Amino acid sequence: MTWLVWRRQRGALLLAAALVVVTVALLVVARLLLESRAAGLGDSACLVDPAQDCTGWGRGRELYDSFLWPHRFLQFWLWALVPLLGLIVAAALFTRETEEGTAGFVLTQSVSRARWWTTNIATTLLPALAGALVLTLVARWALAPFETLFRQGRIEPLGFELHGTWPLASVLISFSLAAALGTWLRSSLAVVVGTVLGWLVIFAVLLYTRYDILPTSVQVVPIGEFDGTADVDGMPRDMAFRGPAGEMIGSGQVGVGCGPQENYSACLQREGVTAAEFEYQPESNFWPLQLIQSGVAIILSAALLSSSYVRARRLG
Incomplete structure:
Protein backbone atom coordinates (compact mmCIF):
# COMPACT_ATOMS: atom_id res chain seq x y z
CA MET A 1 0.00 0.00 0.00
CA ILE A 213 -1.19 35.43 25.01
CA LEU A 214 1.51 36.27 27.57
CA PRO A 215 2.06 39.38 29.70
CA THR A 216 4.01 42.11 27.95
CA SER A 217 6.92 44.15 29.29
CA VAL A 218 7.19 47.94 29.46
CA GLN A 219 10.27 50.09 28.92
CA VAL A 220 10.23 53.77 29.85
CA VAL A 221 12.74 56.02 28.07
CA PRO A 222 13.37 59.57 29.34
CA ILE A 223 12.46 61.95 26.56
CA GLY A 224 15.99 63.33 26.51
CA GLU A 225 17.22 59.90 25.37
CA PHE A 226 14.39 59.27 22.91
CA ASP A 227 15.50 59.13 19.26
CA GLY A 228 12.11 58.33 17.71
CA THR A 229 12.47 54.54 17.56
CA ALA A 230 11.90 51.61 19.89
CA ASP A 231 15.10 49.83 20.91
CA VAL A 232 13.63 46.99 22.96
CA ASP A 233 14.63 43.37 23.40
CA GLY A 234 11.50 41.96 21.86
CA MET A 235 8.52 42.62 19.62
CA PRO A 236 7.14 46.19 20.00
CA ARG A 237 3.40 46.45 20.52
CA ASP A 238 2.56 50.03 21.38
CA MET A 239 4.19 53.35 22.20
CA ALA A 240 2.84 56.12 24.39
CA PHE A 241 4.06 59.44 25.79
CA ARG A 242 3.72 60.70 29.34
CA GLY A 243 3.69 64.17 30.87
CA PRO A 244 5.18 65.56 34.10
CA ALA A 245 2.48 64.02 36.31
CA GLY A 246 2.65 60.68 34.55
CA GLU A 247 -0.47 61.40 32.53
CA MET A 248 -0.87 59.79 29.11
CA ILE A 249 -0.45 62.11 26.12
CA GLY A 250 -2.07 61.08 22.86
CA SER A 251 0.27 60.49 19.92
CA GLY A 252 -1.73 62.96 17.85
CA GLN A 253 -0.87 65.73 20.32
CA VAL A 254 2.87 65.07 20.33
CA GLY A 255 5.28 66.90 18.07
CA VAL A 256 2.63 69.03 16.38
CA GLY A 257 4.60 72.23 16.85
CA CYS A 258 8.02 70.79 16.02
CA GLY A 259 9.83 72.42 13.12
CA PRO A 260 11.40 70.34 10.33
CA GLN A 261 14.93 71.25 11.40
CA GLU A 262 14.30 71.17 15.16
CA ASN A 263 15.72 68.47 17.40
CA TYR A 264 12.77 66.15 17.98
CA SER A 265 13.70 65.21 21.53
CA ALA A 266 14.22 68.86 22.53
CA CYS A 267 10.91 69.80 20.95
CA LEU A 268 9.02 67.15 22.91
CA GLN A 269 10.63 68.35 26.12
CA ARG A 270 9.47 71.86 25.32
CA GLU A 271 5.94 70.54 24.84
CA GLY A 272 5.98 68.98 28.31
CA VAL A 273 6.63 65.37 27.37
CA THR A 274 8.85 63.68 29.94
CA ALA A 275 9.06 60.07 28.75
CA ALA A 276 8.30 57.65 25.95
CA GLU A 277 6.82 54.33 27.03
CA PHE A 278 7.19 51.15 24.96
CA GLU A 279 5.09 48.04 25.47
CA TYR A 280 6.53 44.89 23.93
CA GLN A 281 6.60 41.10 24.00
CA PRO A 282 10.07 40.28 25.38
CA GLU A 283 12.49 37.94 23.62
CA SER A 284 12.37 35.65 26.67
Missing part, protein backbone atom coordinates in the same frame (compact mmCIF):
# COMPACT_ATOMS: atom_id res chain seq x y z
CA THR A 2 2.82 2.39 0.85
CA TRP A 3 4.45 1.77 -2.54
CA LEU A 4 1.14 2.49 -4.29
CA VAL A 5 0.75 5.80 -2.46
CA TRP A 6 4.34 6.70 -3.30
CA ARG A 7 3.75 6.01 -6.99
CA ARG A 8 0.60 8.14 -7.01
CA GLN A 9 2.18 11.01 -5.05
CA ARG A 10 5.77 10.85 -6.30
CA GLY A 11 5.35 13.89 -8.53
CA ALA A 12 4.20 16.06 -5.62
CA LEU A 13 6.81 14.63 -3.26
CA LEU A 14 9.63 15.15 -5.77
CA LEU A 15 8.48 18.71 -6.43
CA ALA A 16 8.48 19.46 -2.70
CA ALA A 17 11.94 17.88 -2.33
CA ALA A 18 13.28 19.93 -5.25
CA LEU A 19 12.01 23.15 -3.68
CA VAL A 20 13.69 22.25 -0.40
CA VAL A 21 17.01 21.48 -2.12
CA VAL A 22 16.97 24.71 -4.16
CA THR A 23 16.08 26.77 -1.08
CA VAL A 24 18.83 25.18 1.00
CA ALA A 25 21.31 26.05 -1.76
CA LEU A 26 20.06 29.66 -1.83
CA LEU A 27 20.44 29.95 1.95
CA VAL A 28 23.98 28.57 1.94
CA VAL A 29 25.06 30.82 -0.95
CA ALA A 30 23.46 33.88 0.70
CA ARG A 31 25.37 33.37 3.94
CA LEU A 32 28.67 32.75 2.15
CA LEU A 33 28.21 35.88 0.03
CA LEU A 34 27.37 37.98 3.08
CA GLU A 35 30.42 36.75 4.99
CA SER A 36 32.66 37.28 1.97
CA ARG A 37 31.38 40.82 1.43
CA ALA A 38 31.70 41.68 5.12
CA ALA A 39 35.29 40.41 5.17
CA GLY A 40 36.10 42.47 2.09
CA LEU A 41 34.74 45.62 3.75
CA GLY A 42 36.40 44.82 7.08
CA ASP A 43 33.02 44.65 8.80
CA SER A 44 32.89 41.00 9.87
CA ALA A 45 32.12 42.11 13.44
CA CYS A 46 28.73 43.32 12.21
CA LEU A 47 27.73 39.69 11.65
CA VAL A 48 28.65 38.34 15.08
CA ASP A 49 28.31 41.21 17.56
CA PRO A 50 24.82 42.67 18.07
CA ALA A 51 26.37 45.64 19.87
CA GLN A 52 28.02 46.79 16.64
CA ASP A 53 26.09 49.60 14.95
CA CYS A 54 26.41 48.90 11.23
CA THR A 55 23.52 51.10 10.13
CA GLY A 56 25.43 54.39 10.03
CA TRP A 57 27.01 55.95 7.00
CA GLY A 58 30.18 54.45 5.58
CA ARG A 59 31.29 50.95 4.71
CA GLY A 60 29.07 49.38 7.35
CA ARG A 61 26.07 51.06 5.78
CA GLU A 62 27.13 49.70 2.39
CA LEU A 63 26.99 46.16 3.76
CA TYR A 64 23.62 46.87 5.37
CA ASP A 65 22.09 48.27 2.18
CA SER A 66 23.53 45.58 -0.09
CA PHE A 67 21.91 42.69 1.76
CA LEU A 68 18.69 44.24 3.08
CA TRP A 69 16.48 43.12 0.18
CA PRO A 70 18.11 39.66 -0.21
CA HIS A 71 17.40 39.12 3.47
CA ARG A 72 13.78 40.19 3.10
CA PHE A 73 13.36 37.98 0.03
CA LEU A 74 14.74 34.92 1.82
CA GLN A 75 12.46 35.54 4.80
CA PHE A 76 9.30 35.89 2.71
CA TRP A 77 10.25 32.94 0.52
CA LEU A 78 10.74 30.68 3.55
CA TRP A 79 7.55 32.00 5.15
CA ALA A 80 5.58 31.03 2.04
CA LEU A 81 7.44 27.82 1.18
CA VAL A 82 6.98 25.98 4.48
CA PRO A 83 3.16 25.82 4.34
CA LEU A 84 3.38 25.33 0.58
CA LEU A 85 5.12 22.00 1.21
CA GLY A 86 2.05 20.74 3.04
CA LEU A 87 -0.26 21.94 0.29
CA ILE A 88 1.83 20.40 -2.51
CA VAL A 89 1.95 16.91 -1.03
CA ALA A 90 -1.68 16.85 0.19
CA ALA A 91 -3.58 18.76 -2.51
CA ALA A 92 -4.23 15.66 -4.64
CA LEU A 93 -4.05 13.12 -1.83
CA PHE A 94 -7.78 12.37 -1.80
CA THR A 95 -9.04 14.81 -4.41
CA ARG A 96 -8.26 12.47 -7.30
CA GLU A 97 -10.79 9.89 -6.09
CA THR A 98 -13.48 12.42 -5.16
CA GLU A 99 -12.97 14.44 -8.36
CA GLU A 100 -12.94 11.47 -10.73
CA GLY A 101 -15.57 9.48 -8.86
CA THR A 102 -13.29 6.49 -8.27
CA ALA A 103 -13.52 6.49 -4.48
CA GLY A 104 -16.00 3.64 -4.50
CA PHE A 105 -13.68 1.44 -6.56
CA VAL A 106 -10.63 2.23 -4.43
CA LEU A 107 -12.43 1.64 -1.15
CA THR A 108 -13.95 -1.72 -2.14
CA GLN A 109 -10.53 -3.34 -2.60
CA SER A 110 -8.87 -5.61 -0.04
CA VAL A 111 -7.38 -2.69 1.91
CA SER A 112 -9.56 -1.30 4.69
CA ARG A 113 -10.62 2.34 4.59
CA ALA A 114 -8.74 3.05 7.81
CA ARG A 115 -5.52 1.63 6.40
CA TRP A 116 -6.03 3.41 3.08
CA TRP A 117 -6.47 6.75 4.84
CA THR A 118 -3.63 6.19 7.35
CA THR A 119 -1.14 5.10 4.70
CA ASN A 120 -1.93 8.09 2.50
CA ILE A 121 -1.47 10.49 5.42
CA ALA A 122 1.72 8.96 6.81
CA THR A 123 3.44 8.50 3.44
CA THR A 124 3.05 12.17 2.55
CA LEU A 125 2.96 14.01 5.88
CA LEU A 126 6.25 12.64 7.22
CA PRO A 127 8.31 13.80 4.17
CA ALA A 128 6.64 17.23 4.36
CA LEU A 129 7.56 17.56 8.04
CA ALA A 130 11.10 16.37 7.28
CA GLY A 131 11.43 19.03 4.60
CA ALA A 132 10.21 21.72 6.99
CA LEU A 133 12.69 20.54 9.62
CA VAL A 134 15.58 20.71 7.15
CA LEU A 135 14.60 24.22 6.11
CA THR A 136 14.30 25.32 9.75
CA LEU A 137 17.75 24.01 10.69
CA VAL A 138 19.48 25.42 7.62
CA ALA A 139 17.68 28.77 7.93
CA ARG A 140 18.74 29.03 11.57
CA TRP A 141 22.38 28.72 10.51
CA ALA A 142 22.21 30.71 7.27
CA LEU A 143 20.17 33.67 8.55
CA ALA A 144 22.02 34.09 11.87
CA PRO A 145 24.51 36.70 10.56
CA PHE A 146 21.69 38.51 8.74
CA GLU A 147 19.69 38.76 11.96
CA THR A 148 22.72 40.14 13.80
CA LEU A 149 23.41 42.69 11.05
CA PHE A 150 19.80 43.87 10.87
CA ARG A 151 19.20 43.53 14.62
CA GLN A 152 16.15 41.34 14.19
CA GLY A 153 15.04 39.22 17.13
CA ARG A 154 13.58 35.74 16.78
CA ILE A 155 10.34 36.87 18.37
CA GLU A 156 9.63 39.53 15.76
CA PRO A 157 7.31 38.77 12.81
CA LEU A 158 9.02 36.69 10.11
CA GLY A 159 11.75 35.85 12.58
CA PHE A 160 9.21 34.04 14.76
CA GLU A 161 7.74 32.16 11.78
CA LEU A 162 11.12 30.81 10.61
CA HIS A 163 12.46 29.44 13.88
CA GLY A 164 11.50 27.06 16.64
CA THR A 165 8.57 24.67 16.29
CA TRP A 166 6.34 26.96 14.24
CA PRO A 167 7.58 25.87 10.76
CA LEU A 168 6.57 22.28 11.59
CA ALA A 169 3.22 23.48 12.90
CA SER A 170 2.73 25.61 9.79
CA VAL A 171 3.25 22.72 7.38
CA LEU A 172 1.02 20.54 9.56
CA ILE A 173 -1.85 23.05 9.33
CA SER A 174 -1.60 23.42 5.55
CA PHE A 175 -1.34 19.66 5.07
CA SER A 176 -4.35 18.99 7.31
CA LEU A 177 -6.42 21.64 5.57
CA ALA A 178 -5.62 20.23 2.13
CA ALA A 179 -6.24 16.64 3.25
CA ALA A 180 -9.58 17.52 4.87
CA LEU A 181 -10.80 19.62 1.95
CA GLY A 182 -9.70 16.88 -0.44
CA THR A 183 -12.18 14.46 1.09
CA TRP A 184 -15.03 16.97 1.18
CA LEU A 185 -14.65 18.82 -2.12
CA ARG A 186 -14.69 17.51 -5.67
CA SER A 187 -12.42 20.13 -7.19
CA SER A 188 -8.64 20.36 -7.02
CA LEU A 189 -8.81 24.12 -7.56
CA ALA A 190 -11.25 24.50 -4.68
CA VAL A 191 -8.91 22.50 -2.44
CA VAL A 192 -5.93 24.71 -3.31
CA VAL A 193 -7.86 27.97 -2.88
CA GLY A 194 -9.51 26.78 0.33
CA THR A 195 -6.21 25.66 1.81
CA VAL A 196 -4.45 28.95 1.03
CA LEU A 197 -7.29 31.07 2.40
CA GLY A 198 -7.75 28.85 5.45
CA TRP A 199 -4.06 28.90 6.30
CA LEU A 200 -3.89 32.69 5.91
CA VAL A 201 -6.87 33.15 8.23
CA ILE A 202 -5.38 30.87 10.89
CA PHE A 203 -1.98 32.56 10.57
CA ALA A 204 -3.51 36.05 10.84
CA VAL A 205 -5.50 35.12 13.96
CA LEU A 206 -2.44 33.62 15.65
CA LEU A 207 -0.27 36.58 14.62
CA TYR A 208 -2.62 39.24 15.96
CA THR A 209 -3.26 37.41 19.23
CA ARG A 210 0.43 36.82 19.85
CA TYR A 211 0.78 40.03 21.84
CA ASP A 212 -2.02 39.06 24.22
CA ASN A 285 8.81 34.71 25.69
CA PHE A 286 9.93 33.24 22.36
CA TRP A 287 9.76 29.57 23.36
CA PRO A 288 6.59 29.82 25.47
CA LEU A 289 4.84 31.53 22.54
CA GLN A 290 6.22 28.96 20.11
CA LEU A 291 4.91 26.08 22.18
CA ILE A 292 1.52 27.70 22.80
CA GLN A 293 0.86 28.58 19.17
CA SER A 294 2.24 25.28 17.91
CA GLY A 295 -0.05 23.53 20.39
CA VAL A 296 -3.02 25.43 18.98
CA ALA A 297 -1.93 24.42 15.46
CA ILE A 298 -1.69 20.75 16.48
CA ILE A 299 -5.19 20.81 17.98
CA LEU A 300 -6.63 22.43 14.84
CA SER A 301 -4.78 19.95 12.64
CA ALA A 302 -6.03 17.02 14.68
CA ALA A 303 -9.60 18.26 14.25
CA LEU A 304 -9.11 18.67 10.49
CA LEU A 305 -7.53 15.25 10.08
CA SER A 306 -10.31 13.68 12.15
CA SER A 307 -12.82 15.31 9.81
CA SER A 308 -10.92 13.90 6.86
CA TYR A 309 -10.90 10.41 8.39
CA VAL A 310 -14.62 10.46 9.14
CA ARG A 311 -15.40 11.65 5.63
CA ALA A 312 -13.07 9.07 4.05
CA ARG A 313 -14.93 6.25 5.77
CA ARG A 314 -18.16 7.44 4.18
CA LEU A 315 -16.88 7.88 0.64
CA GLY A 316 -17.99 5.59 -2.16
Whole structure:
Protein backbone atom coordinates (compact mmCIF):
# COMPACT_ATOMS: atom_id res chain seq x y z
CA MET A 1 0.00 0.00 0.00
CA THR A 2 2.82 2.39 0.85
CA TRP A 3 4.45 1.77 -2.54
CA LEU A 4 1.14 2.49 -4.29
CA VAL A 5 0.75 5.80 -2.46
CA TRP A 6 4.34 6.70 -3.30
CA ARG A 7 3.75 6.01 -6.99
CA ARG A 8 0.60 8.14 -7.01
CA GLN A 9 2.18 11.01 -5.05
CA ARG A 10 5.77 10.85 -6.30
CA GLY A 11 5.35 13.89 -8.53
CA ALA A 12 4.20 16.06 -5.62
CA LEU A 13 6.81 14.63 -3.26
CA LEU A 14 9.63 15.15 -5.77
CA LEU A 15 8.48 18.71 -6.43
CA ALA A 16 8.48 19.46 -2.70
CA ALA A 17 11.94 17.88 -2.33
CA ALA A 18 13.28 19.93 -5.25
CA LEU A 19 12.01 23.15 -3.68
CA VAL A 20 13.69 22.25 -0.40
CA VAL A 21 17.01 21.48 -2.12
CA VAL A 22 16.97 24.71 -4.16
CA THR A 23 16.08 26.77 -1.08
CA VAL A 24 18.83 25.18 1.00
CA ALA A 25 21.31 26.05 -1.76
CA LEU A 26 20.06 29.66 -1.83
CA LEU A 27 20.44 29.95 1.95
CA VAL A 28 23.98 28.57 1.94
CA VAL A 29 25.06 30.82 -0.95
CA ALA A 30 23.46 33.88 0.70
CA ARG A 31 25.37 33.37 3.94
CA LEU A 32 28.67 32.75 2.15
CA LEU A 33 28.21 35.88 0.03
CA LEU A 34 27.37 37.98 3.08
CA GLU A 35 30.42 36.75 4.99
CA SER A 36 32.66 37.28 1.97
CA ARG A 37 31.38 40.82 1.43
CA ALA A 38 31.70 41.68 5.12
CA ALA A 39 35.29 40.41 5.17
CA GLY A 40 36.10 42.47 2.09
CA LEU A 41 34.74 45.62 3.75
CA GLY A 42 36.40 44.82 7.08
CA ASP A 43 33.02 44.65 8.80
CA SER A 44 32.89 41.00 9.87
CA ALA A 45 32.12 42.11 13.44
CA CYS A 46 28.73 43.32 12.21
CA LEU A 47 27.73 39.69 11.65
CA VAL A 48 28.65 38.34 15.08
CA ASP A 49 28.31 41.21 17.56
CA PRO A 50 24.82 42.67 18.07
CA ALA A 51 26.37 45.64 19.87
CA GLN A 52 28.02 46.79 16.64
CA ASP A 53 26.09 49.60 14.95
CA CYS A 54 26.41 48.90 11.23
CA THR A 55 23.52 51.10 10.13
CA GLY A 56 25.43 54.39 10.03
CA TRP A 57 27.01 55.95 7.00
CA GLY A 58 30.18 54.45 5.58
CA ARG A 59 31.29 50.95 4.71
CA GLY A 60 29.07 49.38 7.35
CA ARG A 61 26.07 51.06 5.78
CA GLU A 62 27.13 49.70 2.39
CA LEU A 63 26.99 46.16 3.76
CA TYR A 64 23.62 46.87 5.37
CA ASP A 65 22.09 48.27 2.18
CA SER A 66 23.53 45.58 -0.09
CA PHE A 67 21.91 42.69 1.76
CA LEU A 68 18.69 44.24 3.08
CA TRP A 69 16.48 43.12 0.18
CA PRO A 70 18.11 39.66 -0.21
CA HIS A 71 17.40 39.12 3.47
CA ARG A 72 13.78 40.19 3.10
CA PHE A 73 13.36 37.98 0.03
CA LEU A 74 14.74 34.92 1.82
CA GLN A 75 12.46 35.54 4.80
CA PHE A 76 9.30 35.89 2.71
CA TRP A 77 10.25 32.94 0.52
CA LEU A 78 10.74 30.68 3.55
CA TRP A 79 7.55 32.00 5.15
CA ALA A 80 5.58 31.03 2.04
CA LEU A 81 7.44 27.82 1.18
CA VAL A 82 6.98 25.98 4.48
CA PRO A 83 3.16 25.82 4.34
CA LEU A 84 3.38 25.33 0.58
CA LEU A 85 5.12 22.00 1.21
CA GLY A 86 2.05 20.74 3.04
CA LEU A 87 -0.26 21.94 0.29
CA ILE A 88 1.83 20.40 -2.51
CA VAL A 89 1.95 16.91 -1.03
CA ALA A 90 -1.68 16.85 0.19
CA ALA A 91 -3.58 18.76 -2.51
CA ALA A 92 -4.23 15.66 -4.64
CA LEU A 93 -4.05 13.12 -1.83
CA PHE A 94 -7.78 12.37 -1.80
CA THR A 95 -9.04 14.81 -4.41
CA ARG A 96 -8.26 12.47 -7.30
CA GLU A 97 -10.79 9.89 -6.09
CA THR A 98 -13.48 12.42 -5.16
CA GLU A 99 -12.97 14.44 -8.36
CA GLU A 100 -12.94 11.47 -10.73
CA GLY A 101 -15.57 9.48 -8.86
CA THR A 102 -13.29 6.49 -8.27
CA ALA A 103 -13.52 6.49 -4.48
CA GLY A 104 -16.00 3.64 -4.50
CA PHE A 105 -13.68 1.44 -6.56
CA VAL A 106 -10.63 2.23 -4.43
CA LEU A 107 -12.43 1.64 -1.15
CA THR A 108 -13.95 -1.72 -2.14
CA GLN A 109 -10.53 -3.34 -2.60
CA SER A 110 -8.87 -5.61 -0.04
CA VAL A 111 -7.38 -2.69 1.91
CA SER A 112 -9.56 -1.30 4.69
CA ARG A 113 -10.62 2.34 4.59
CA ALA A 114 -8.74 3.05 7.81
CA ARG A 115 -5.52 1.63 6.40
CA TRP A 116 -6.03 3.41 3.08
CA TRP A 117 -6.47 6.75 4.84
CA THR A 118 -3.63 6.19 7.35
CA THR A 119 -1.14 5.10 4.70
CA ASN A 120 -1.93 8.09 2.50
CA ILE A 121 -1.47 10.49 5.42
CA ALA A 122 1.72 8.96 6.81
CA THR A 123 3.44 8.50 3.44
CA THR A 124 3.05 12.17 2.55
CA LEU A 125 2.96 14.01 5.88
CA LEU A 126 6.25 12.64 7.22
CA PRO A 127 8.31 13.80 4.17
CA ALA A 128 6.64 17.23 4.36
CA LEU A 129 7.56 17.56 8.04
CA ALA A 130 11.10 16.37 7.28
CA GLY A 131 11.43 19.03 4.60
CA ALA A 132 10.21 21.72 6.99
CA LEU A 133 12.69 20.54 9.62
CA VAL A 134 15.58 20.71 7.15
CA LEU A 135 14.60 24.22 6.11
CA THR A 136 14.30 25.32 9.75
CA LEU A 137 17.75 24.01 10.69
CA VAL A 138 19.48 25.42 7.62
CA ALA A 139 17.68 28.77 7.93
CA ARG A 140 18.74 29.03 11.57
CA TRP A 141 22.38 28.72 10.51
CA ALA A 142 22.21 30.71 7.27
CA LEU A 143 20.17 33.67 8.55
CA ALA A 144 22.02 34.09 11.87
CA PRO A 145 24.51 36.70 10.56
CA PHE A 146 21.69 38.51 8.74
CA GLU A 147 19.69 38.76 11.96
CA THR A 148 22.72 40.14 13.80
CA LEU A 149 23.41 42.69 11.05
CA PHE A 150 19.80 43.87 10.87
CA ARG A 151 19.20 43.53 14.62
CA GLN A 152 16.15 41.34 14.19
CA GLY A 153 15.04 39.22 17.13
CA ARG A 154 13.58 35.74 16.78
CA ILE A 155 10.34 36.87 18.37
CA GLU A 156 9.63 39.53 15.76
CA PRO A 157 7.31 38.77 12.81
CA LEU A 158 9.02 36.69 10.11
CA GLY A 159 11.75 35.85 12.58
CA PHE A 160 9.21 34.04 14.76
CA GLU A 161 7.74 32.16 11.78
CA LEU A 162 11.12 30.81 10.61
CA HIS A 163 12.46 29.44 13.88
CA GLY A 164 11.50 27.06 16.64
CA THR A 165 8.57 24.67 16.29
CA TRP A 166 6.34 26.96 14.24
CA PRO A 167 7.58 25.87 10.76
CA LEU A 168 6.57 22.28 11.59
CA ALA A 169 3.22 23.48 12.90
CA SER A 170 2.73 25.61 9.79
CA VAL A 171 3.25 22.72 7.38
CA LEU A 172 1.02 20.54 9.56
CA ILE A 173 -1.85 23.05 9.33
CA SER A 174 -1.60 23.42 5.55
CA PHE A 175 -1.34 19.66 5.07
CA SER A 176 -4.35 18.99 7.31
CA LEU A 177 -6.42 21.64 5.57
CA ALA A 178 -5.62 20.23 2.13
CA ALA A 179 -6.24 16.64 3.25
CA ALA A 180 -9.58 17.52 4.87
CA LEU A 181 -10.80 19.62 1.95
CA GLY A 182 -9.70 16.88 -0.44
CA THR A 183 -12.18 14.46 1.09
CA TRP A 184 -15.03 16.97 1.18
CA LEU A 185 -14.65 18.82 -2.12
CA ARG A 186 -14.69 17.51 -5.67
CA SER A 187 -12.42 20.13 -7.19
CA SER A 188 -8.64 20.36 -7.02
CA LEU A 189 -8.81 24.12 -7.56
CA ALA A 190 -11.25 24.50 -4.68
CA VAL A 191 -8.91 22.50 -2.44
CA VAL A 192 -5.93 24.71 -3.31
CA VAL A 193 -7.86 27.97 -2.88
CA GLY A 194 -9.51 26.78 0.33
CA THR A 195 -6.21 25.66 1.81
CA VAL A 196 -4.45 28.95 1.03
CA LEU A 197 -7.29 31.07 2.40
CA GLY A 198 -7.75 28.85 5.45
CA TRP A 199 -4.06 28.90 6.30
CA LEU A 200 -3.89 32.69 5.91
CA VAL A 201 -6.87 33.15 8.23
CA ILE A 202 -5.38 30.87 10.89
CA PHE A 203 -1.98 32.56 10.57
CA ALA A 204 -3.51 36.05 10.84
CA VAL A 205 -5.50 35.12 13.96
CA LEU A 206 -2.44 33.62 15.65
CA LEU A 207 -0.27 36.58 14.62
CA TYR A 208 -2.62 39.24 15.96
CA THR A 209 -3.26 37.41 19.23
CA ARG A 210 0.43 36.82 19.85
CA TYR A 211 0.78 40.03 21.84
CA ASP A 212 -2.02 39.06 24.22
CA ILE A 213 -1.19 35.43 25.01
CA LEU A 214 1.51 36.27 27.57
CA PRO A 215 2.06 39.38 29.70
CA THR A 216 4.01 42.11 27.95
CA SER A 217 6.92 44.15 29.29
CA VAL A 218 7.19 47.94 29.46
CA GLN A 219 10.27 50.09 28.92
CA VAL A 220 10.23 53.77 29.85
CA VAL A 221 12.74 56.02 28.07
CA PRO A 222 13.37 59.57 29.34
CA ILE A 223 12.46 61.95 26.56
CA GLY A 224 15.99 63.33 26.51
CA GLU A 225 17.22 59.90 25.37
CA PHE A 226 14.39 59.27 22.91
CA ASP A 227 15.50 59.13 19.26
CA GLY A 228 12.11 58.33 17.71
CA THR A 229 12.47 54.54 17.56
CA ALA A 230 11.90 51.61 19.89
CA ASP A 231 15.10 49.83 20.91
CA VAL A 232 13.63 46.99 22.96
CA ASP A 233 14.63 43.37 23.40
CA GLY A 234 11.50 41.96 21.86
CA MET A 235 8.52 42.62 19.62
CA PRO A 236 7.14 46.19 20.00
CA ARG A 237 3.40 46.45 20.52
CA ASP A 238 2.56 50.03 21.38
CA MET A 239 4.19 53.35 22.20
CA ALA A 240 2.84 56.12 24.39
CA PHE A 241 4.06 59.44 25.79
CA ARG A 242 3.72 60.70 29.34
CA GLY A 243 3.69 64.17 30.87
CA PRO A 244 5.18 65.56 34.10
CA ALA A 245 2.48 64.02 36.31
CA GLY A 246 2.65 60.68 34.55
CA GLU A 247 -0.47 61.40 32.53
CA MET A 248 -0.87 59.79 29.11
CA ILE A 249 -0.45 62.11 26.12
CA GLY A 250 -2.07 61.08 22.86
CA SER A 251 0.27 60.49 19.92
CA GLY A 252 -1.73 62.96 17.85
CA GLN A 253 -0.87 65.73 20.32
CA VAL A 254 2.87 65.07 20.33
CA GLY A 255 5.28 66.90 18.07
CA VAL A 256 2.63 69.03 16.38
CA GLY A 257 4.60 72.23 16.85
CA CYS A 258 8.02 70.79 16.02
CA GLY A 259 9.83 72.42 13.12
CA PRO A 260 11.40 70.34 10.33
CA GLN A 261 14.93 71.25 11.40
CA GLU A 262 14.30 71.17 15.16
CA ASN A 263 15.72 68.47 17.40
CA TYR A 264 12.77 66.15 17.98
CA SER A 265 13.70 65.21 21.53
CA ALA A 266 14.22 68.86 22.53
CA CYS A 267 10.91 69.80 20.95
CA LEU A 268 9.02 67.15 22.91
CA GLN A 269 10.63 68.35 26.12
CA ARG A 270 9.47 71.86 25.32
CA GLU A 271 5.94 70.54 24.84
CA GLY A 272 5.98 68.98 28.31
CA VAL A 273 6.63 65.37 27.37
CA THR A 274 8.85 63.68 29.94
CA ALA A 275 9.06 60.07 28.75
CA ALA A 276 8.30 57.65 25.95
CA GLU A 277 6.82 54.33 27.03
CA PHE A 278 7.19 51.15 24.96
CA GLU A 279 5.09 48.04 25.47
CA TYR A 280 6.53 44.89 23.93
CA GLN A 281 6.60 41.10 24.00
CA PRO A 282 10.07 40.28 25.38
CA GLU A 283 12.49 37.94 23.62
CA SER A 284 12.37 35.65 26.67
CA ASN A 285 8.81 34.71 25.69
CA PHE A 286 9.93 33.24 22.36
CA TRP A 287 9.76 29.57 23.36
CA PRO A 288 6.59 29.82 25.47
CA LEU A 289 4.84 31.53 22.54
CA GLN A 290 6.22 28.96 20.11
CA LEU A 291 4.91 26.08 22.18
CA ILE A 292 1.52 27.70 22.80
CA GLN A 293 0.86 28.58 19.17
CA SER A 294 2.24 25.28 17.91
CA GLY A 295 -0.05 23.53 20.39
CA VAL A 296 -3.02 25.43 18.98
CA ALA A 297 -1.93 24.42 15.46
CA ILE A 298 -1.69 20.75 16.48
CA ILE A 299 -5.19 20.81 17.98
CA LEU A 300 -6.63 22.43 14.84
CA SER A 301 -4.78 19.95 12.64
CA ALA A 302 -6.03 17.02 14.68
CA ALA A 303 -9.60 18.26 14.25
CA LEU A 304 -9.11 18.67 10.49
CA LEU A 305 -7.53 15.25 10.08
CA SER A 306 -10.31 13.68 12.15
CA SER A 307 -12.82 15.31 9.81
CA SER A 308 -10.92 13.90 6.86
CA TYR A 309 -10.90 10.41 8.39
CA VAL A 310 -14.62 10.46 9.14
CA ARG A 311 -15.40 11.65 5.63
CA ALA A 312 -13.07 9.07 4.05
CA ARG A 313 -14.93 6.25 5.77
CA ARG A 314 -18.16 7.44 4.18
CA LEU A 315 -16.88 7.88 0.64
CA GLY A 316 -17.99 5.59 -2.16
